[in-house]
Amino acid sequence: MTVRTGDAFVIQKSSLDDLLGQLRQAGYETYGPRVDRGAIVYRPIASTADLPRGYSTEQKPGSFRLAQTGSRRLFDATPGADSWKPMLFPARQSLFEVTPSNGDLQLTFDQTEPTRRALIGVRACELAAIEVQDRVFLRPDFSDPGYRQRRENLFLVAVDCHDPAATCFCHAMGTGPAVRDGFDLALSELGDEFLVRVGSQAGASMIGDLQATPATAFHHQAAATATERAIRSQVRTIDTTDLPALLLSALDSPRWDQVGDRCLNCTSCTLVCPTCFCWDVVDTSDLATGRTERVRLWDSCFNPDHSYHAGGGLVRPTVRARYRQWLTHKLGSWVEQFGVSGCVGCGRCITWCPAGIDITEEVAALRQEAGE
Amino acid sequence: MTARPPALAQLPQVLLGPAWARLESIQPEVEGISTFWLRFEDEELASTYRFQAGQFNMLYLPGYGESAISISSDPAVPDRLGHTIRFVGNVTRAFNRLRPGDLVGVRGPFGSTWPIDQLPGQDVILATGGIGLAPLRPVVYRLLAERHKYGRIVLLYGARTPGDLLYTSEFDAWQQAGIETVVSVDRADETWQGHVGVVPMLFYRLRVDPEKTWILSCGPEIMMRFVVYEALARRIAPERIFLSLERNMKCGQGFCGHCQLGPLFICKQGPVFDYQTLEPYLQVEDF
Amino acid sequence: MSKEDPAVRARLAEIPWFMELEQSHFDRLLSIASLRQVEAGERIFSESDEQDNLYILARGRVAIELHVPSRGRVRLATVEPLEVFGWSSVTPVVRLRTASASAVLPSELIAFPADRLRAACDADPTLGYVVMRRLANVIAARLMVTRLQLLDIFAHPSEGPTS
Numbered sequence: 001m002t003v004r005t006g007d008a009f010v011i012q013k014s015s016l017d018d019l020l021g022q023l024r025q026a027g028y029e030t031y032g033p034r035v036d037r038g039a040i041v042y043r044p045i046a047s048t049a050d051l052p053r054g055y056s057t058e059q060k061p062g063s064f065r066l067a068q069t070g071s072r073r074l075f076d077a078t079p080g081a082d083s084w085k086p087m088l089f090p091a092r093q094s095l096f097e098v099t100p101s102n103g104d105l106q107l108t109f110d111q112t113e114p115t116r117r118a119l120i121g122v123r124a125c126e127l128a129a130i131e132v133q134d135r136v137f138l139r140p141d142f143s144d145p146g147y148r149q150r151r152e153n154l155f156l157v158a159v160d161c162h163d164p165a166a167t168c169f170c171h172a173m174g175t176g177p178a179v180r181d182g183f184d185l186a187l188s189e190l191g192d193e194f195l196v197r198v199g200s201q202a203g204a205s206m207i208g209d210l211q212a213t214p215a216t217a218f219h220h221q222a223a224a225t226a227t228e229r230a231i232r233s234q235v236r237t238i239d240t241t242d243l244p245a246l247l248l249s250a251l252d253s254p255r256w257d258q259v260g261d262r263c264l265n266c267t268s269c270t271l272v273c274p275t276c277f278c279w280d281v282v283d284t285s286d287l288a289t290g291r292t293e294r295v296r297l298w299d300s301c302f303n304p305d306h307s308y309h310a311g312g313g314l315v316r317p318t319v320r321a322r323y324r325q326w327l328t329h330k331l332g333s334w335v336e337q338f339g340v341s342g343c344v345g346c347g348r349c350i351t352w353c354p355a356g357i358d359i360t361e362e363v364a365a366l367r368q369e370a371g372e
Numbered sequence: 373m374t375a376r377p378p379a380l381a382q383l384p385q386v387l388l389g390p391a392w393a394r395l396e397s398i399q400p401e402v403e404g405i406s407t408f409w410l411r412f413e414d415e416e417l418a419s420t421y422r423f424q425a426g427q428f429n430m431l432y433l434p435g436y437g438e439s440a441i442s443i444s445s446d447p448a449v450p451d452r453l454g455h456t457i458r459f460v461g462n463v464t465r466a467f468n469r470l471r472p473g474d475l476v477g478v479r480g481p482f483g484s485t486w487p488i489d490q491l492p493g494q495d496v497i498l499a500t501g502g503i504g505l506a507p508l509r510p511v512v513y514r515l516l517a518e519r520h521k522y523g524r525i526v527l528l529y530g531a532r533t534p535g536d537l538l539y540t541s542e543f544d545a546w547q548q549a550g551i552e553t554v555v556s557v558d559r560a561d562e563t564w565q566g567h568v569g570v571v572p573m574l575f576y577r578l579r580v581d582p583e584k585t586w587i588l589s590c591g592p593e594i595m596m597r598f599v600v601y602e603a604l605a606r607r608i609a610p611e612r613i614f615l616s617l618e619r620n621m622k623c624g625q626g627f628c629g630h631c632q633l634g635p636l637f638i639c640k641q642g643p644v645f646d647y648q649t650l651e652p653y654l655q656v657e658d659f
Numbered sequence: 660m661s662k663e664d665p666a667v668r669a670r671l672a673e674i675p676w677f678m679e680l681e682q683s684h685f686d687r688l689l690s691i692a693s694l695r696q697v698e699a700g701e702r703i704f705s706e707s708d709e710q711d712n713l714y715i716l717a718r719g720r721v722a723i724e725l726h727v728p729s730r731g732r733v734r735l736a737t738v739e740p741l742e743v744f745g746w747s748s749v750t751p752v753v754r755l756r757t758a759s760a761s762a763v764l765p766s767e768l769i770a771f772p773a774d775r776l777r778a779a780c781d782a783d784p785t786l787g788y789v790v791m792r793r794l795a796n797v798i799a800a801r802l803m804v805t806r807l808q809l810l811d812i813f814a815h816p817s818e819g820p821t822s
Contacts, residue, residue, distance in 0.1 A: 076623070096389050098434040098477075105475050107389055136627055144627070145388070155613065248634065251656045278629030281622050285435035292434040306630060309620040310439075310461035312593065321658035325632075333635035461736035502813040545796035558808045560722075565763050568722065568737045570807040576800070577739045592812040598803070 003204040008215035010197045013074070015210050016194065017047050019157070019185075022206055023118040026153055031087070032120035033077060038066055040080035045120060050220045052077040059165035059347065061356035075121050075189050076163040081352050082098035083274035084119055084126050088133060088150050095281070095294045104155075118155040122183070124176030125168075125346040127158055129274035131182055135338040136277045153167050155202060160181035162226045169236040169346030169360055175344045177234075178227040188223040195219045236347065239367060240331075243341070250366045251324065259362055260320025262355045269349035270300035270326065278306070301325050327359060388623075390432045390477025391417055396452065402536050405474050405503060405536070407444060407456045409475055418451050423481035425488060425510035426616060426644040430624045431455060431467075431558065432477030438465040440621040442507035443481065447514060453478075456506035456538070482624040484509050484644045486588055487614060495523040495585045499599045501530040501571045504591030505538050507616050507643075511588060519550045523584065526552045530571035530595075533557055534564045572598035575606070582607040590616040597654070600647055613647040615654075616633060632655070633659065667692050670717045670769055674741055675680050676793060685784045691775045695768045703768070704745065712770040714745045719766025725747040736804065737763065743797045748773035750794070 003009075011019075020030050032045040035052045044052065055077040058065045064080060099106045122130075137147035159169070161177035170176030179186045184203035188195040195215055198204050270276045280299035285292040299306060302322050307315035316322045334342030343359070350358045393410040400406045408431075412418040423429075428442045439461070445454030459468045470476070488511060496515065498508050515522055527546065531537045534557050547553045554574050556567035567574065571591065585608050589599045596615050603613050619631035619638040626640035634653040636642060641649075653659055668689060671677045677685060694717075695701060704711065706726065714721075721738040735758065738744045747757055780787030 090373075094615065105392055105477075107392075109389060142625060226586065248652065251659065277627065279622070280628070280630075281437070283435055283437045294434075301629065307620055309618060310464065311458075311618050316658050318658060325659070328634075333632070336635035337637070422712075465766045530813075532811065536813060556737075558811065558813065564734065565720075566737070567720075568734050569738070569804050570808070573800075577741065594807070594810065594812050598807060 003198055003207045005198055007198045007204070007207075007273060008210035008220070009198075009207060010193050010215050010219055011196055011210055011212045013048070013072075013192050013214070015315065016187075018210055019206060020045070020047060020118075020120070022209060022342040025166060026206070026287055027282045028116045028118035030118045032077075032118060033079070035066065035077075039064065040066070040077050040082070042082040042084060042119075048074060051075070051121070056163050056371075057165050059167040059351040061167070061350050061358050062354055064351050072192070072341045073162075073189055075161075075187070076158045078163065078165040078168060079126070079346065079348070080163065080273045081348065082347065083272065083346075084122060084130065085133065087117055087119060087154065088130065088147055089137065089277065089298075090146075091298045093146060095296050097291055097293045099182055099289070100212075103197045107346075114149040114153045116153045116155070117150075118157060120157045121187075122156050122158045123161050123170075123346075124158070124179045125161075125170040125344040126174075126274060127156065127179060128170075128173075128175035128344040129346070129369075130156075132338065132340055132342060133273045133277065134342065135340065136275075145245075147365070154347050155206075156183045156185075156199075158186040158199075160186070160188040160223060160227060160230075162230050164230050164234050165347060165351070166235055167350040167358075168345065169238055169347060170345035171231045171234050171236040172360075173196075173240065173341065173343055173345030177230040178223075188219075188226065190219060191224070194220070195223050236350075236358075236360050238345075238363050239336060240341065243363070244332040244335045246367060247328045247363075248372055250370060251368060252362060253369055255362065255365050255369060256320050256324045259357060260318060260323050261356055262356050263319050263323050265298040265302050265304075265319045265322065265355060267298045268352045268354065270302060271298075272348040272352045273330075274346060274348070275330075275344060276300070301329070315334070327362060331359070331363065388479075390430070390479050392475045393453070393478045395470055395472055395474045395476055398470070399454075401456060401538050404460075405456060405458045406468070407454050408470070408476070409445075410453045410455065410478065411451060412478070412618075413475070421453075421500060422450050423447055423453075424485040425514055425602075426485040426507055427481040427483045428507070428624070429455065429480030429642065430476050430482065430621070431457075431463075432479070433466050433470075434477065435465060435524075436466040438477075438479075438622070439467075440482075440624060442643075444506040444509045445513075447510050453502065456503060456509075458503050479624060482639055483618075484642055486616075486644055487586070488514050491515070491586060493523060493584070495525070495581060497528060497580070497585060497587050499527045499528045499571055499587055499589040500589035501592075501595045502532070502536065503538065504589075504595075504616070505529055507586060507590050509539065513550065514518075516546070516549045516551070523538040524552070525550065526554065526578065528554050528556075528571050528574040530556045530558065530569075530574070530591075533559050534561055534566075543650070564612075570598070571595055574600045575599075577604040580606050580608065582609070585612065587613045589614065593617070593654075603647075604627045610648040610651060611646050614644055615647060615650065616643045617645065617650075618643065661778050664694065667694055667769065670694065670767070673717070674715065680789065684783075684789060687779050687783070687786060688771070688776075688790075691771055691779065693770050695770050697762040697766050697768060699762055699765050701762050703762060704756055705759045706756050708756045711748065712745055712772055713743065713749050713776055714760075714771070715743050715769040716740050717767040717769055720763040721768075722762050722763045723760055725758050732759075736801070736808075743794070746797060748813055749776055749790075750798075 033040050034043045051074045056069050057078050094110050096109045137144040158179040184198040186197040278299040280297050330342040392413045397405050398411045427438050430438045431441050432438045441455040444456040459465045488580045500508050543553050556569050560568045589596050617638050621631045621639050622628040624639045626637035631638040716738050722734050723736045724732045724734050728804050
């Protein structure tokens with residue numbers, strides 16, 4: 001059967017294992033969500049047996065719990081602290097090595113072949129986050145070579161979110177819960193079947209050998225209804241009207257002092273955020289060989305040294321200043337820099353903040369203050 | 373290949389690995405500051421590399437790290453690059469231990485440039501202090517190369533003490549070539565017969581025509597704030613006041629996130645900015 | 660009462676603030692002004708002198724200095740043409756000179772005897788207001804400069820972990 005981008009099919013749930021098998025045969029390592037010690041993590045998966053069947057999550061500020069629903073659904077557990085970001089932008093990456101040789105310095109770049117990776121169960125918010133990171137690392141004027149390579153070797157199997165957590169606000173941010181584009185294949189879990197949408201040539205080539213029937217209006221309707229329910233179930237919202245202008249005009253608000261008092265400066269929010277891109281470099285040397293290595297590491301604007309420069313000291317010396325930088329960048333300056341908001345509404349920063357700080361609440365407070 | 377992003381093959385690679393340059397000579401300037409003269413090892417690079425006044429290179433010492441250093445030499449002589457470095461941190465202090473013949477990694481040139489092409493026919497005031505004169509020296513050379521194109525050119529330069537003034541051996545030549553060179557120090561010694569006071573004060577005796585005067589300023593941020601104040605008080609438009617800012621830089625190309633001031637990446641849209649662009653952000657405390 | 664000296668009038672005419680004065684105020688100030696020439700290195704007034712004159716520097720350069728034990732004479736600031744110095748002679752509270760002034764270059768000063776300037780201001784409050792307002796600006800500008808010098812903005816920053 002000829003499969004084209006835009007086509008939609010229905011497969012039995014069990015066929016998902018066939019898809020995984022096909023991906024592995026094509027040379028892809030398959031990754032997906034798994035349950036591990038009370039959390040949902042992204043790890044290699046061999047089959048659908050590894051997926052969090054019958055799990056959903058209960059999330060609120062500063063709290064994440066798994067719950068067992070007893071259903072046979074595979075993708076109801078919304079993401080935990082893990083995001084797909086390390087697949088494209090590793091937390092630690094060697095940039096190059098320098099080796100002294102005969103009065104010269106030899107520069108060697110990492111030549112490892114990139115691995116092909118298939119990500120299974122990528123949510124709409126996560127696709128949006130990948131698109132945001134694409135805009136950071138792949139720009140018209142330059143691209144990060146490592147990111148580019150990994151991006152080219154990625155296969156994305158997205159999934160519609162039917163059971164958002166209480167901390168989710170993707171609908172308010174316009175990124176979900178239904179998957180729109182940016183995928184190779186998109187799944188919608190309907191009972192014992194999956195509605196599969198084809199998003200690319202690569203996706204089309206994976207469908208070919210599966211037991212698939214064309215999707216009917218019934219299936220599309222069922223998926224749409226599930227999405228509607230998911231949208232209505234989202235309790236959190238954020239008013240994004242003119243948000244950059246609002247934030248940049250509220251830089252002196254007392255609200256920053258208030259949140260600065262509560263914030264523990266633990267950097268958890270930036271760690272779990274799927275769009276944060278700050279990175280640092282460290283140089284290490286081997287005294288025995290004289291070889292030095294330059295390594296790139298994730299950084300966070302909450303790290304005190306983030307704004308330190310030798311000529312002027314610490315630009316942001318207080319927690320208040322650093323929190324303000326994070327929020328006004330994520331929801332404000334980012335738009336001017338990259339053309340989209342830096343926030344995709346995944347809610348991780350709310351769930352994983354030990355102080356229970358909620359950016360939707362902070363924005364609402366600033367908006368109310370401005371409206372007074 | 374996934375649905376997006378498009379056309380990856382066409383995007384130029386970001387510059388993460390350095391090109392090697394040989395340290396040809398070290399010119400001590402004042403205590404704690406020297407100018408390092410570099411020449412690329414690769415002949416083609418040495419002959420094709422170009423930079424404009426205001427730009428900087430990321431200079432790399434393996435095992436220590438990188439430092440963003442403004443290029444302080446003449447853009448018309450780009451095969452020998454001068455970098456005036458103040459020894460204040462780990463990397464820059466390591467520079468102080470280099471000897472001619474050592475290799476230095478160079479990535480660049482990065483950053484925005486002083487608006488020299490808008491200056492013909494205009495009066496130019498270079499208001500600078502301390503090591504801030506380093507990124508402005510290329511401007512001096514450019515202006516002097518075609519002195520007749522410009523109106524009045526004034527250099528207002530201040531430092532902590534007379535011993536901290538950079539490039540003093542060139543001042544006479546600049547004065548002769550048509551730059552009014554006005555120098556002041558914060559603290560005088562017994563030999564100093566010049567001005568004692570701060571750079572913004574040097575504005576007091578200047579008569580400026582606000583319609584055709586441009587200000588190019590570089591120095592401690594607080595000095596630049598007062599220069600802006602004096603310029604605005606003399607009704608010079610914010611679009612004609614240019615500052616060079618400094619922030620923590622790791623990549624030099626606007627994607628490591630460190631050098632941001634609001635939406636501006638100091639390494640990419642800056643370090644040279646007009647005041648109109650900076651105005652919403654510069655005066656915000658701890659931003 | 661000095662007779663009007665055309666040289667003094669000429670110097671005052673170079674100063675924008677004087678040209679903006681009402682004629683009666685200008686004449687009054689002109690009548691108490693005189694010119695004084697000093698050589699390079701000449702002391703104009705010393706700390707703890709009783710105040711005598713308010714000065715405007717017409718030409719040259721003057722240094723304001725303080726004598727600091729074990730440091731000798733410390734030059735705090737320099738005065739440029741058209742600037743006012745020695746204003747402590749006119750302000751109501753400070754009665755003794757707080758610093759000394761010496762010419763750095765051969766200089767020409769316009770001197771206003773403080774007691775006669777004060778008397779003129781007392782007699783004509785409007786003139787007094789105009790003069791004090793001008794002095795307030797002079798002192799404010801000097802304060803701003805002093806603050807920046809105090810901040811020591813070119814001092815070497817403390818050590819840190821990065822480049």
